[in-house]
Amino acid sequence: MSEHADSAPATRADVRRRTEPRGADIGRALDRHDRRIGWMDLLRGLSILLVILHHSTQIVVYRIGEVPGFFEFLSAFFAPFRMPMLMVLSGLLVAGSLHAPTGKYVWGKVRRIVWPIIVWTLVYAVSERMVGQGDYMPWELGFWNTYLWFMQFIFAYYILALLIRWVPAWVLIAVPFVVMFLIPPELELLQRFFYLMPFFFLGAFVEKHWDQYAKWLSVPLAAALAIIPIGVALYSGLVTPLWYEPLSALPAMLGIMILVRLTAIAPDARWLAPVRFVGQYSLIYYVSHYPVFAALGWLSMKAGITNSGIGLVVIFFVTVAVSTVFALLGRRMPVSLLFELPRRLWPARRDRTVNARG
Numbered sequence: 001m002s003e004h005a006d007s008a009p010a011t012r013a014d015v016r017r018r019t020e021p022r023g024a025d026i027g028r029a030l031d032r033h034d035r036r037i038g039w040m041d042l043l044r045g046l047s048i049l050l051v052i053l054h055h056s057t058q059i060v061v062y063r064i065g066e067v068p069g070f071f072e073f074l075s076a077f078f079a080p081f082r083m084p085m086l087m088v089l090s091g092l093l094v095a096g097s098l099h100a101p102t103g104k105y106v107w108g109k110v111r112r113i114v115w116p117i118i119v120w121t122l123v124y125a126v127s128e129r130m131v132g133q134g135d136y137m138p139w140e141l142g143f144w145n146t147y148l149w150f151m152q153f154i155f156a157y158y159i160l161a162l163l164i165r166w167v168p169a170w171v172l173i174a175v176p177f178v179v180m181f182l183i184p185p186e187l188e189l190l191q192r193f194f195y196l197m198p199f200f201f202l203g204a205f206v207e208k209h210w211d212q213y214a215k216w217l218s219v220p221l222a223a224a225l226a227i228i229p230i231g232v233a234l235y236s237g238l239v240t241p242l243w244y245e246p247l248s249a250l251p252a253m254l255g256i257m258i259l260v261r262l263t264a265i266a267p268d269a270r271w272l273a274p275v276r277f278v279g280q281y282s283l284i285y286y287v288s289h290y291p292v293f294a295a296l297g298w299l300s301m302k303a304g305i306t307n308s309g310i311g312l313v314v315i316f317f318v319t320v321a322v323s324t325v326f327a328l329l330g331r332r333m334p335v336s337l338l339f340e341l342p343r344r345l346w347p348a349r350r351d352r353t354v355n356a357r358g
Contacts, residue, residue, distance in 0.1 A: 036280060038268045038276055039263045039264050039266060039268075040089055040279065042263060042266075042276050043085060043089060043259070043260070043279065044282045045275040045277065045278035045280075045282065046279075047081075047085045047089075048086075048278050048279065048285045049278060049320070051083070051286070052285070052293070052320060053071075053074065054075045054082065055147075055289065055290065055293055056293050056312055056316040057071050057312060059294060059315065060300075060308050060315060063298065063300055063301040064297070064305055064308045064311045066308060067308045067309065071312060073238070074237075076236050076237045076242075077233045077236060078233065078236075079241050079243055080233060080242045080248055080251075080255065081233070081256060081259070084196060084199040084253075085256055086150070087157075087197075087199035087200040087203065088199050088200070088202055088256050090157070090158075091199070091201055091202060091203020091204040091207070092204070093203075094158070094161045094204040095204065095207050097158070097161075098161065102162065105162070106159070109158045109159070111342075112340045112341075113151055113155045113283075114155055115341045116287050116339050116340065117144075117148050117151050117155070117287075119287075119337075119339075120148060120287040120291070121144055121146055121148055122138075123291055124147070124148075124290065124291055125143060127291050127294065145189075150286070151283075151287070153193055153196055154200075157197060157200040160197075161200075161201075161204065164201075164204060169201050172201040173201045173202055173205060174198075176194040176195075177249065179194045180194035180195045180249070188244075192244045195244045195249060196244075198253070199253065202257075206257070206260070214261070217257065217261050219265055222258045222261040222262050223262065226259075226262065228255050229259055231251075232248065232255050233255075236248075277324075278320075278327075281327035281330060284339050285323045285324075285327060287338075287339065288338075289320075292318075293316075296315045296318055296319065297315060326338070326339075
């Protein structure tokens with residue numbers, strides 16, 4: 001192929017991709033649902049790494065001792081954005097999924113979300129038994145009340161997303177936004193469910209109206225308004241950690257929309273490829289990290305480690321390393337069965353007939 005032919009655009013789509021601002025084709029990319037979007041993987045990867053860091057901080061406090069104040073600050077600083085960002089990014093993918101027939105859509109969520117919930121809840125329960133903790137049985141509600149609450153929420157939101165075919169997305173933002181203020185604080189998990197729901201459907205709303213969103217929130221304006229997420233994070237880190245506080249929902253939404261807008265036009269820096277890899281396999285990192293860091297925290301206690309700072313750093317990086325091994329093997333049978341069911345649980349009838357004839 002000649003140099004000129006290699007550099008010349010072959011189609012109108014190529015011309016459009018080369019001339020439009022970075023991120024301008026987000027609507028088409030999400031609508032097709034057929035390729036990775038680097039900046040989404042980057043934000044998702046950062047969020048997952050921050051979740052692992054937060055949990056590593058918690059296990060060190062529980063098993064070893066108080067961590068240096070810097071780590072506590074980091075955990076509280078990102079509290080308003082970690083899980084809500086993951087919800088917004090999941091919501092951005094709803095429209096592409098909804099193109100599938102309802103049965104196929106639901107089955108996809110069952111095999112990719114419900115199945116790993118079942119598998120890793122069992123893994124978690126077994127590990128708890130091994131260290132002499134956890135006395136719930138599988139038929140009891142407490143058995144399923146684990147770190148996988150996030151994925152349980154995600155599944156519920158995806159099922160509710162079927163309503164988008166008949167109900168405007170903004171309704172599914174406004175209703176739970178109001179409801180979360182009506183839930184008493186002692187019902188913490190239920191309040192959290194309604195707190196995070198508007199973030200999920202905000203993603204779905206933004207995807208549907210991406211062109212208007214990108215036009216209204218220009219890059220210069222987003223850069224100027226970046227003080228909002230910074231201010232929210234500083235307040236959370238220095239004053240009061242914003243752990244699913246209803247009053248923090250609106251500023252957190254604004255902050256995430258600003259971060260999304262700025263990240264969408266950021267270049268794909270090669271040195272951030274490991275973070276994008278984490279984002280690409282975020283489910284694997286999420287479901288596998290908790291048993292790993294919990295085991296490491298227990299081993300640290302048994303080994304008599306007393307330096308909490310070193311312990312935290314070691315636990316964080318070893319947890320990420322082990323989860324990365326799972327990610328590298330997670331698309332290969334039989335390891336893949338830890339994270340999703342096959343598309344088909346049994347061969348199609350025609351395939352069985354052909355095999356019988358053969």
